[in-house]
Amino acid sequence: MFNNMGGKTMTITVYHGGTEQVNSPLCRLGRENLDFGRGFYVTDIKEQAYRWAITTAKRRKTQAVINIYQLDRDAILTEARCKIFKAYDTEWLNFIVASRRGENPASIYDYVEGGVANDRVIDTINLYMSGLMSADVALQRLAQYQPNNQICLLDQSITDKYLVYERTELAE
Structure with a gap:
């Protein structure tokens, strides 16, 4: 791949775990409130995509x-x-x-990357959301975990331009 200046850019390998081949991802099909x-x-963590696929x-x-x-x-970050x-x-x-x-804070972005609110941390988030835990206590609990990484592509033109399908493998 080349950037707009004609120079070569670096790509990273990313994974999407699921139950079907997705060679042309569609951003609008994702679930709300994720x-x-x-x-x-x-994700750039293959083991994490594997766990998502198995689940x-x-x-x-x-x-x-x-x-x-x-x-x-x-290129996306630029x-x-x-x-x-x-x-x-x-x-x-x-x-x-x-x-x-459902407040959709991601609506102003094309790309969001960061930690996953997965099984390791969701109880803390739910306690905080329900008012049973303060933000300070929630953050102290969350600090015990190294975040996994997820990337959410929110804009179809960015996705089409910068995400290139390579192949699909069985998760065995």
């Missing part, structure tokens, strides 16, 4: 697959409206809570 809003989710396949009683892509992250969370911090917590409440 961590970073409705979009196409990938989804068990629920749907079908085969788990991993879709593999090349993502020109450098060209798109991006938000990157580096830790489970106050800003991340408030963004996740707003997303889960």
Whole structure:
């Protein structure tokens, strides 16, 4: 891949765990009220995509697959409206809570990246959302965990331009 200046850019390998081949991802098909809003989710952690695929396949009683892509992250960070969370911090917590409440804080972005509100941390988030835990206590609990990483592609033109399908593998 080349950037707008004619120079070569670096791509990263990203994964989407699921139950079907997705060679042309559609951002509008994602579920609402997820961590970073409705979009196409990938991760640069293969084991994480594998776990997502297995969980989804068990629920749907079908085969788990991993879709593999090349993502020109450098170009996206230069060209798109991006938000990157580096830790489970106050800003991340408030963004996740707003997303889960349907407030769609991701609507002003094309690309959001950061920690996953997964099984390890969701109880803390739910206690905070219900008012049973303060933000300070929630953040102290979240600080015990190293965030996994997820990338949410929210803009179809950015996705079409910078996410290149490579192949699909069975998650066995």
